[in-house]
Each structure stands twice: as C-alpha cells, then as structure tokens.
Amino acid sequence: YRYFLNHSNHAPDIPLDMISYHFYAGAKSRTDPNAWESFFSQLDGFTFEVEQIEEIRKILSPETRTTIDELGVILPDDNTPGAPQFPMVYWNAAAALY
Known part of the structure; x- marks a missing residue:
C-alpha cells in the first residue's frame, strides 16, 4: 500500500483521486x-487492514478519497447451479455483517 500511495511511483500527470x-x-x-461465525472474525481482520491502510494514506496521500463500495458474504457454491439452498437464517447472519 505504501508503494501505491506514494505519488513518486506514478507519472506526474496521474492523480491518485x-x-x-x-x-x-x-x-x-x-x-x-455455525460455520458463519467466521464472518465476524474476517470482518475484524478487514477492518484492521483498512485502519492500517488509512493511516498510510493520511501520511502519503491525504487528498486521496476512499470508499468501501463492496461488502458482503459469499458462500461456497454460490455460483454453482443446483447447489443446496442455504438456511434462511443466512439472511440474518449476512445482515449482521453490516
């Protein structure tokens, strides 16, 4: 992240918007x-990583804006036709992630 957020690693006319x-x-x-409990420890890891990157960004490129524009849950076989239906409590677990 330090490399990317360091303006000297980009052409002068390329902004880090x-x-x-x-x-x-x-x-x-x-x-x-029960396997879905891992959603929350994974989210904790993601949150910690974002905090670390934000500290780097504030030092190297404070004018660069940020967004979290994709956040969710992907279960095994979500894209597999005919995969077993997940229990409806999945929606509660996925919503709790937010």
Missing part, C-alpha cells in the same frame, strides 16, 4: 450456520 475497498466474508459450509 480515489481508492476503494472491497470485502467478502466466506465460510467453509454453505448449509451449517
């Missing part, structure tokens, strides 16, 4: 709600 953060928590099981 904005960076965006993306995060998706995952789980080892699609159908076991």
